Amino acid sequence: MTDTMTDILLLTIGSFGILIALTFVGEVLRAREEPGFVNPVLDTYMTRVQSWWGMVAFVGFALIMGRIGVMVLFAFASFAALRDFLTLTTKAQADHLSLALAFFAVLPLQYVFVGLGWDGLYAIFIPVYAFLLLPIVSALRGNPDRFLMRVAETQWALMIAVFCVSHVPALMNLEIDGYGDRSLLLVAFMVMVVQFGDLLEYFFGRRIGRRKIAPGLSPKTWEGLLCGVGCAMLIGALLSWITPFGVFGAMAMAGVASLVGMFGSLVVASIKRDRGVKDWSHLIPGQGGFVDQLDSVIFAAPIFYHLTKYFYT
């Protein structure tokens, strides 16, 4: 067994350990409830823990399968996220072909380019080629009604759900001196610091949060945000052994990723507010759709990718 594989197994087992602890706490609380009384907060918590079990199992399994596993997992995540997003955007029948191309051509091609490691192409494929070509396809059908809205929203969907999400597996393409084939672990590192940062932000926000960051938009508070980012940095330091960054580098990278991710979920909340929905969809019990669950990872991924590329390769 290679070193990388041992580390991945350790991380997966560690995450399962945390989940067992969380499930145990929930079950104990549930057992202590009065019979016949249902606590909605505890119920929500337990549904979320169940979803996390699924996610850890999926991501752990994908990482153990290696490069291909991670590619396939995130390609499916992109598909689900794009479906959530495009269900809510402005569209007309004139966009049918360009939307079909977005699903069945742009999305698979982006992942093929990531898989082949053509970093020059996957960095510009959606921001340049899809951006210019899909509106042409829509314009050819000759319906100018709300045209700018339609093409802009489709492009946003592709940027968020495909371009940004594909930068998670793209981390595996980074060739870092002295890090060898361990770049798979960067995926685990980024996903873990961002997700745990989110979770702790939520926890501390509930406990000690006072000043809202964006009142009327989201319950997120400055106190929660600071604690969340701080915890993400601590977790980054604890996990620094799987990264090429060193302890302080890992803290800085974890902090940046977590901060960008938290502000990213504010952006996603604004989009949801604009469309008058609470969640993108109902695919993941207790968490809404894929975009709801991945919002912070989505925003963090390209930044994390480019910072790593700039400073460490």
Add this chain to the structure above:
Amino acid sequence: MKFLRQFAARIVGQSIRIFARAITAVRADWKGIEPVPRQRVYFANHTSNADMPMIWSVLPPSMRRTVRPVAAADYWLKNKVRAFVGPEVFNCVLVDRRPEVKDKPMDKIIAALDEGSSLIIFPEGNRNMTDDPLLPFKAGLYNMGVARPDVDLVPTWVANLTEIMPKGEIIPLPLICTVTFGEPIHVREGESKDDFLKRASNALLAQRPEVRT
């Protein structure tokens, strides 16, 4: 042989359900009723041939076994595949809409209700190809409501199918389809046919999910 056909029908049914879930992530919104086995007539809007399989796919297994879609015989008996899928997979109540046939559609529908089955019907009669959200309802729903007043008539809105597969397009888009079940209605005492059909139509329109665009 009969056993084999039943087995094949189950496999095909499951495949249709999994396919619908995988592509359109179809889901049910139980707004006005609980997903419990009770005799009901689900009346739904009809924009695409996929409407009925979508409703059928979101019903839990126990309800799916007792539900029978009311469908046109001329469509489902056109070839061997359809003649298998319609009557055996979906367990359709096939009705002949031609006026000259002897067994009247309503007799078959009432017979199915008396067996205890729930029904899925499309009261517009035909697929809605217009820009209006609903076509005027045919009398069938009213006749059912009068003949079997105990049965719940449940407005069922199938959303987004027009965007998933607009008329004239070949490739379906994998957008999310939602099936919304509203509060049941019944024919009120002394209510005229037109009044009831108007009320039923409004009850169905009220289930349309609001999305600001």
